[in-house]
Amino acid sequence: MKIKTLIYIVLILIILSIAVPSLISSNPDLKKSTALSIADFGLENKKYEWSLSACDWMLEDSPYDSEILKRKVAVLTILEDYEGALENQRIIQELSPLDMTKEDWHNLAVLNARTNNTKDSVDSYEQVLKSCELMLKTSPDDSSAIMEKADVLIKLQRYDEAIEAYNVVINEEPSNAGAWIGLGDAYLFKSMYLQGQLKDMYKELGRAPSGEKTGYDMSSFESHRKAVESYNKAVEIDPLSYPMVAAKIMGGFEKTVSGYQDILKNL
Structure with missing residues (x-):
């Protein structure tokens, strides 16, 4: 390549480096x-x-x-x-x-939890719940929306409602491993709550939970047994879920707890 041509190319590149940013910015x-x-x-x-x-x-x-x-x-x-x-x-x-979309409210809930703003986190999760319920009014059989609602209910310590929601999915889709795992999580946290391992979120905040709470007369042992049964059923359906489920059953619940209880740890 001739020196003259190379100089022209360099000059063009210099001009472009000046002109293009200016063009974009304008x-x-x-x-x-x-x-x-x-x-x-x-x-x-x-x-x-x-x-x-x-x-x-x-x-x-x-x-x-x-x-x-x-x-x-x-x-x-x-x-x-x-x-x-x-x-x-x-x-x-x-x-x-x-x-604000459901995703926006979810982001707000998670970020408030991680910055010790528990009350605002709870308020935001309740907005996520409202969004899920709105979706279910138009698509009442949407299993993914039902499971998302159940997941939020667990975060809000409304375990019995979460159990009911997961059972709705399981009744329609008995081979849904994700629903069985979610059901196991709901029973697990109910067991931990009954044993006093989890603080009562709404009591700590000095308020009552939104929505109705359905109560079951169930001991912590019975709830834990149902959690194990649900996890085992998930493994039968999806053997690849075994490592995660085994950790839950054997007592390695840290990941599950951190996933759901982020809004409780700062109480």
Whole structure:
């Protein structure tokens, strides 16, 4: 390659490096599209600093862009900057509280729990529950929605309602291993609650739970037995679930507890 040609190429690259960023920055739609693309690429490829820089770059001009804010919440959560993630999630809520999705409320619940805001976490989980119930009004037989509702009920210590919800799924889909595992979790936490291993969340907060609570006259031992039965049934259906289920049955419940009881540990 001739020296003259090489010089031309270098000059073109220099001009482009100056002109392209200026062109993008002067076009809000193009800038947002570029920022979202970089943020998504960073999230998918674990280049979180790229994602964060792209979000901050866009937020300089549009500090209340909910799409960008949601990407930033995702990045900060992965980086375990829960305070920062919560701050941005609250901005999303303040911008359009009536447009909060189930996922938005769930993020808010988790982030509040991880930053010791137990009351706000409970309030947010109750909003998630309302979203699930709204979905079930239009699709009452949606097993995934029923199971999602049951999962939230466990987080809210409404174990009997969670048991009922999982049983609804199991009656319709007896080979649903996930539902059997969920049922086992509900019985497990009921057993732990009856043994006094878990604090009464609503009592600690000085309030009554939302919704009706159905009570069963069941000892902690009986509840634990039913948990084991449910886990064993899940393994019969899906042998690959054995390692996780075995850990639960043998007493290694730490992962399960941390998954459901994040809103209790700060009481």
